[in-house]
Structure formats: structure tokens, C-alpha cells
Amino acid sequence: MKAKTPKSPQPKSASKPKPLTAEQVRFFHEEGYVIVPNVFAPADLEPLRRELEAAIDEKALELKAEGKLTHLHAELDFDHRLAALYRDSKENGEAIMRRLEGLRSGGFRAPEMFDVIVHPKLLAKVSSLLGTQEVVASSVYRLRPKLPNIGRGVVPWHQDSGYFVAACDEELIITCWVPLVDATAENGCMQILPRTHRGPVVEHHTGGNQGFLVIQDENLPADPRQAITAACPRGGVVFMTNRTPHCSTPNYSDHVRWSIDLRYQSAEVPNNVAAMPKKIDAIGKADPAFYAKANVACYPPEADFVVQSRDSKAVAAYPDYVRRRETYEHIKTGYAPGRHWPNSAKPPAEK
Ligand SMILES: O=C(O)CCC(=O)C(=O)O
Missing domain, CATH: 2.60.120.620 (q2cbj1_9rhob like domain)
Incomplete structure (x- = not known):
């Protein structure tokens, strides 16, 4: 993904944000x-939605270039596109979601x-x-x-x-x-x-x-x-x-x-x-x-x-x-005191 700097989250004209009542x-x-x-x-929230849309597009294009995907569904909006890509191919859908969610590959930051x-x-x-x-x-x-x-x-x-x-x-x-x-x-x-x-x-x-x-x-x-x-x-x-x-x-x-x-x-x-x-x-x-x-x-x-x-x-x-x-x-710290919850067949996911 392209390197960018964040916008200032506090527009100069903004009124003081309100606490809860x-x-x-x-x-x-x-x-x-x-x-x-x-x-x-x-x-x-629009910039985040747009950036996620761009990340989906980027990964879909990558999969297309690798010959794994044919229909980009670029005509669909943010709320529907990933669902259509997943319906066409679970593998591609998972690959896109891994890119977005990726806990150990940076996550979405x-x-x-x-x-x-x-x-x-x-x-x-x-x-x-x-x-x-x-x-x-x-x-x-x-x-x-x-x-x-x-x-x-x-x-x-x-x-x-x-x-x-x-x-x-x-x-x-x-x-x-x-x-x-x-x-x-x-x-x-x-x-x-x-x-x-x-x-x-x-x-x-x-x-x-x-x-x-x-x-x-x-x-x-x-x-x-x-x-x-x-x-x-x-x-x-x-x-x-x-x-x-x-x-x-x-x-x-x-x-x-x-x-x-x-x-x-x-x-x-x-x-x-x-x-x-x-x-x-x-x-x-x-x-x-x-x-x-x-x-x-x-x-x-x-x-x-x-x-x-x-x-x-x-x-x-x-x-x-x-x-x-x-x-x-x-770098994983050695400090990792687990909760030791009772085991079952599968290991717990990271949060
Ligand atoms: O988003 C969800 O479906 C569950 C969220 C959740 O469990 C959490 O935020 O801890």
C-alpha cells in the first residue's frame, strides 16, 4: 500500500468534541x-471506508494479475464488493480478508x-x-x-x-x-x-x-x-x-x-x-x-x-x-502469561 501521512484528526474549525452526558x-x-x-x-468515517475499498481493489488486482481471479466486481460499492468476490471464490475472498485483518502481517494500519x-x-x-x-x-x-x-x-x-x-x-x-x-x-x-x-x-x-x-x-x-x-x-x-x-x-x-x-x-x-x-x-x-x-x-x-x-x-x-x-x-516478548483456559481441539485465535 502506498505510504501516506494521516490527515489531522482535529480540523481547525471544529468545535470542542463533546463528552458523554x-x-x-x-x-x-x-x-x-x-x-x-x-x-x-x-x-x-468515509476516508477509512474509502481506504478499505482501495485495499480490496489492490488485492483483487493482484489476484487477477496472478490469474486467480477473473471478475473484479469493481462496479459494486464498498458494502457489497467483498461479498461478491468471496461468492465467486472463497480462496480469493479469504486472501483479501487476510490482507485486511492480518494480525501478524501488520493488520490494517x-x-x-x-x-x-x-x-x-x-x-x-x-x-x-x-x-x-x-x-x-x-x-x-x-x-x-x-x-x-x-x-x-x-x-x-x-x-x-x-x-x-x-x-x-x-x-x-x-x-x-x-x-x-x-x-x-x-x-x-x-x-x-x-x-x-x-x-x-x-x-x-x-x-x-x-x-x-x-x-x-x-x-x-x-x-x-x-x-x-x-x-x-x-x-x-x-x-x-x-x-x-x-x-x-x-x-x-x-x-x-x-x-x-x-x-x-x-x-x-x-x-x-x-x-x-x-x-x-x-x-x-x-x-x-x-x-x-x-x-x-x-x-x-x-x-x-x-x-x-x-x-x-x-x-x-x-x-x-x-x-x-x-x-x-x-519481536515477541517472553512475557506472555496465558490464561490456561480449558483445552479443546483447536487452539484459540488471537483476539
Ligand atoms: O464484531 C463482532 O462481530 C464481534 C466483536 C467482538 O466480539 C469484540 O469487539 O470484542
């Missing part, structure tokens, strides 16, 4: 989630993605939930194209904390689920079990759909029939805690349910912003107790970065974000 904050803490429409204006992660409209809302100006973004963000009528992308019941180290169970890490199309029950939005997030991280099992972790129904903290359907219009955001059980259902529509999920925490919560993996391991080698004591991230395999701080020098610019993600991708 006291009622929305109260609802979030009571219910474990809050769905907020119009966090973004449609135009705010175009400037347009970064601009959404650090968007002041989103950070103002996140800040009001965290109760601090000092905000760290976790690299555990994901892009999810859920295609129509295939099981791929259906996510079983889990708490995000099921993926994080146990030392962070009592911390607050906010998931911001941002649909890039209107998310509905029909196209497979999330289901959320409300008012259960104050309980513990319950037992997860490995080997759910697509290798995801799964909470079996008998281990859910409430009857799954009490789940709410978290429909959310494009521009809106579903905010959830890391202990809020949630899942997502199949897409029965004719279009792709595009979404991204981003995660944020207070800078007080363990994170790896101060160290790259080599440094963490060098200290850990000299002092094995270090890993246990150190502030070394709720999800150690991926890089965290500061997105908001009173100290503006601490805030990661786009090149820092790319460098940190690349470094973590290529």
Missing part, C-alpha cells in the same frame, strides 16, 4: 455498555485507521467513561468484515478479559465497537448481556467458532435470553467494558457488516507504552520477578500507545504508532 456515563457503569448514535458524522483511533470525537467520549485525560489505546483493535451467509465472523460469547492477562481483570478497558455500515440484527450486530460486568471473568474455553474463545451457556453469568441486540447506526458507537459478555450473530443480509473494534484504558492500567519487547525481556532476564511486578500490558503480544495526555509530547504520532506495532509484530 452524565446519564450516558451512569448507564454505561450500570449496564456494562452504552450505545451512542452520531459519535461520528458520516464524513468522519493505514493513516485513515489511525485517524479514527485518535479521533477527538471518540476520545472525548472515552475520556468521560475512563474519568481521565490520560488515555492509552491498545493495539488490540480489530477490523471485522462479516460476510453474508457464512459462519466466518460469527463471534461466540466471551468477555474481552478472557483474552487479557488475569492481572487486568479488575481494570477498566473500554471496547468501542464502531460499525462502518448500519449494524442490525439482520446483518449480525452484537448481542450483549447487560448488568453482568461487575462479576468475575468467567470460565472460557478454547476452540469456539474460527478458533475464538467461548463461554459455554452454562458458564454465562445470566440467561443468554436476557441479551440485548446491540443494533447501532453508522456513525454510532457501542461502548462496552472488558467484562461485559457479548457475542455476534450471522449476517443474513446481502451486504458486508463492516466494523472495527478499538480498545482504550487509563494510562494507570498496565500497558507497554514505555518499553519495546527487547527491553522488557532484557529486564526480565536480569530480574525474573520483573514480569510479575512490571507494568507490562494487559495484552502483552501487542503494542499500546498513548492517544491523549496533558503531556502532548507523550502522545503517539502516526509514525510512532506504526513503529511500535511493527516492532511488537517482529
